[in-house]
Amino acid sequence: MRNAIFALLLLVAPFAAMAAxxxxxxxxxxxxxLKDKAxxxxxAKYFVNYCMGCHSLQYMRYQRMADDLGIPDDELRASLLFGDAKPTDMMTNALNPADGVKWFGTEIPDLTLVTRWRSPxxxxxxxxxxxxxDTRPYGVNNLVFPDVGMPHPFVHLQGVQAPVYAGGHGDHGEGGGHVVGVKLVEPGQMTPGEYDLMVRDLTNFLTYAGEPSKLERRQLGLYVLLFLGLMFIVSFYLKREFWKDVH
Known part of the structure; x- marks a missing residue:
């Protein structure tokens, strides 16, 4: 019994540590x-124009994306294909992984599944x-991802934000306060509302890229449940008919 309790504690300990x-x-x-095609x-345009120089979507094909999102072929070729890329290609880039390690300290991740292992x-x-x-190599940090290695790709759109420290400390954290928020100190090309909309569109697209058939899967799942419910009713009355003489 004691060994069983000890084994259970070992099993639960990692999850308790994560929660703590x-x-x-x-x-x-x-x-x-995901129903908002616009x-x-x-x-998709934000990702290709701002993110794809470093990040890829190696499990997504340009043509599949265009078909799903209703992007005409001429617009796809004019706005989303660069260099010698073709509609049938996967959405990858030519960045050498070794360069990512050299510039940012780690390999630059593919973002196809980022909203599935992180969340939208x-x-x-x-x-x-x-x-x-100022202590970071690229002069920026991130509240959600402390000590982030990636520079801010949209600083010219969002503007410059300063940290907000706990305990009433100054803008440079005198007294050892930790960062609990951010505040806009230098406006960018977009208003805060416009920037929120841009980031929401980009997050929406990355969520679609992680599971392009999500809406179809949910709809199909509903049909399956309705079918099973109907079959349960039919099976119930059929069973009663077969067993009525037995009882």
Whole structure:
């Protein structure tokens, strides 16, 4: 009995440690809508034009994306294909992984599944949470992802944010206060509302890329449940008919 209790404690301990250490900032709700084709189209353009120089979507094909999102072929070729890329290609880039390690300290991740192993809310909050930090190699840090290695890709759109410290400390953290929030100190090309919409569109697109058939899967699942419910009723009355003489 004692050994069984000890084994159970060993099994539960990692999850307890994770729960105890999960004191990160509260995430904002992304409020994405996978049915909003206009949002998905805008998100695709933001990703290709701002993110794809470093990040890839190696499990997504340009043509599949265009067909799903209703992007005409001429627009796909004019706005989303660069260099010698073809509609039938996967959405990869030519960045050497070794260069990613050299420039950012780690290999640059593919983002096809980022919202599935992080969550849409995490991605949305992350892209809104950069702040100035002179101690970091690229001069910025992130509230959601502390000590982030990636520079802020949208600083010219969002503007410059300063950290907000706990305990009433100054803007440079005198007294050892830790960062609990961010505040806009230098406006960018977009208003805060416009930037939120842009980040929401990008998060929406990345969520679609992680599971392009999600809406179809849910709809099919509903049909399956309705079918099973109907078959249960039929089976119930059929069983009663077969067994009525036995009882």
């Amino acid at each position: 250490g999960g004191h990160g900032p509260e995430l904002e709700e992304a409020n994405i809508d 949002s998905l189209q805008r998100g 809310d995490w991605v949305f909050s992350y892209l809104k949470s950069y702040y100035v930090d």
